[in-house]
Amino acid sequence: MIEHSIPATQAVVTLDVALPGIVWGWIITMNMWAKSIGTGVLFVGFYLLKKYHSDEKIQAIKMPLVMISIIFIHIFLLFTVLDLHQMFRFWHIFFYPHWTSAITVGAWIVTILVGVLFIMAGAKYFNRDSIYDSFFPLAVILAIPVTLYTAGIMAESTARELWQMPTEMVQMTLSATLVGSATLLLIGNNSFSDEAKRDLAIVMGLSAFVAFLLYMGEYIFGSMKAEEVGAVLQAVKEGGAYSSMFWVGQTLAYLVPAFLVFLSVTNKSYGTMPLASVSALAGLWLVKHVWLIIPQLLPMS
Amino acid sequence: MKLGFLVDLNLCMGCKGCEVACKVENEVPISSWRLRVKYVDVGVFPDTKRTFTPLRCNHCEDAPCERICPVSALHYLDNGIVNIDKDRCIGCAGCIMACPYGAIYMDPETNTADKCTYCAHRVSSGLMPSCVVACPVEANIFGDTEDVTSGISQYIMSHNIKVRKPEKGTFPKHYYVGGGEINLNPLASVRKEGHQLFNNITHLKFIGGHH
Structure with missing residues (x-):
């Protein structure tokens, strides 16, 4: 804007009122964050259970998987309600x-997803694996819009130019696959075969790499298309707390896991995967x- | 009927009478504003001027706040006003994130969203909004934009009008005469924290009841 860029x-x-x-x-x-874990374990877990249907150690994660999903979906719901200024009107x-x-x-x-997850947990508890297996595809299908709806909210936030729908939708999906695979790598670290760990590591590494590329695309090119995006990105380009947080986050969430996955897959050694997983989850x-x-x-x- | 609002910035002298009248009429709490007048100083001494821009809800035809509200607390009235039902609002703040004009705030007393309603309660009784009544220079013009004989329609036809952020596609029903980028585009001016005329308020520490 020329109005504030030259002295003349x-x-x-x-004079204005306080900004909100x-x-x-x-x-x-x-x-x-919690929602990404809650739905991510369903996406990646579904793939794992289908591919290794005769591997007992993989099949043993059925109950932990659904319980992790239930716990993190409820953490997500708890924080959703806590953020409401009138939380006791949630029923509206x-x-x-x-x-x-x-x-x-x-x-x-x-x-609806929570209902399906409880049915799956109940089915597994009573050793009715056929019911568990028949409800799992439905849970995965429901987990897709649950993962993406936050991107929808961001898209409907007309005031925030930075949040564009196609990008945010992809980012939400990648977040889910990143932390879903990271969580499963952690719970299966001592029991999964190297082949299963390799599969999970590749999902995590690719998710991290593509998500990093998307953020860098926005970081470098965003301000060339939209003035508001440029003004917003100044917060991470000018230095300060959010700049540090941005780069620490990018490093932990994406660069460290992608690098460790690359080393692990090329060396066929997966000892660093717990570290990569924790890094991804924190980042x-x-x-x-x-x-x-x-x-x-x-x-x- | 589609009610609209027009402010002639050539007439506005920044007296803030409209701000005060709005506060009193709608019992707007301290630190919150349904309507405010922004001052922007332009130029370098001695060639300087001060601009005044009243800012309020734009009552958009395609209102992002109405679209994102999960419980229809924000809703359209038949006369085009975007109204709010505070008893239904759950305080998710989605509307605050959606409004490109920063016109919605979280009421710290009720913990619900609130904004200018063009004084819908007064309008329904045949009265003008309180800010219109209070303006000493009749810079505020309010009326039916679908009636070509109304005062606002006549004013629109005889002047160049602008709206804030037309690129957002919200079709605001709040117009400005004599407005430039400095008045209407927040990116056209610099905000230096702690350098306001009468106060040193910069950012609210808390929003609503989340202490």
Whole structure:
């Protein structure tokens, strides 16, 4: 904007009310992070159970898998409700649903998913594997919109130019496969075969690599297309807390896992996978947090 | 009927009478504003000028806040006003994230979203919004934009009008006469924290009840 870029026309806001600050903070970061784990283990676990259907050690993760999904989906739901300023009115979503809102659609689908997950857990508890197996595809199908609906909310946030729908949709999917494979690598570290670990490592490494490329694409080229995106990205380009958090997050979530996966697969040794998994899990939280916060630093008026 | 609002920035003198009238009429809590007048200083001394821009909800025809609201707390009235039902609002703040104009805030007393409603309660009784009544220079013009004989339609026809952020595709029903980039585009001016005229408020520490 020429109005504030040259001295002759410099324009300075000299009186305005206080800016609202951060509206969606770390609670929403927890929401997105936990949801990625809760749905990610379903996606990657489904693949693993199908491919290694005769491997007893893989089949033994059926109960842990569904329990991890239930726990993290409930952490996600807990933080969703905690973030509401009127949390005891949460039931309004079910009694006054507004279907153009991604929030409403997501809330309903995740409720159905939770029901399906409890059926699967019950089936496994009573050794009714056939019921577990028949409900698993439904859980995976429901997990897709549950993973993506947050991208829908970001897309409906018209004010935040940084959050574009196709990119966010892909990022949400990659987040789920990244931490889904990381979680399964952790729980199967001592029992899975090298072949299964290799499969999980490749999913994690590729997810990390592609997600990193997408962020770098936005970082480098975003400001060339949209002025608002450029202004938002200044928060991570100018230095400061969010800049550090952004690069630490990118390193932990994507670069470290991708590098360790590359070394592991080429050397056929998977001893570093727990480290890569923990790095991915911790880094994703930082990445999500920075991307959530920085558009909110820009004045809207 | 589609009610719209027009502000002639050539007339506005930044008295903030509209701000005060709005606060009183709608009992807007301290630190929150349905309507505010932004001052932007332009140029280098001695060639400087000060611009005044009243900012409020734009009552968009395709309102992002209405679309994202999960419980229809934000809804359209038949006259085009985007109204809010505070008893239904769950305080998810989706509307705050969606509004490109920063017009919605979280009411710290009710913990629900709130914004300008063009004084819908007054309009339904045949009264003008309180800010229109309070303006000493009649810079605020309010009326039916579908009626070509209305005051606002006549004003629109005889002046060049602008809206804020037309590229967002929200079709605002709030127009400005005499507005330039400096008035209407937040990226056209610099905000230096701690350098405001009458106060040193920069960012609110808390939003609503999340202490």
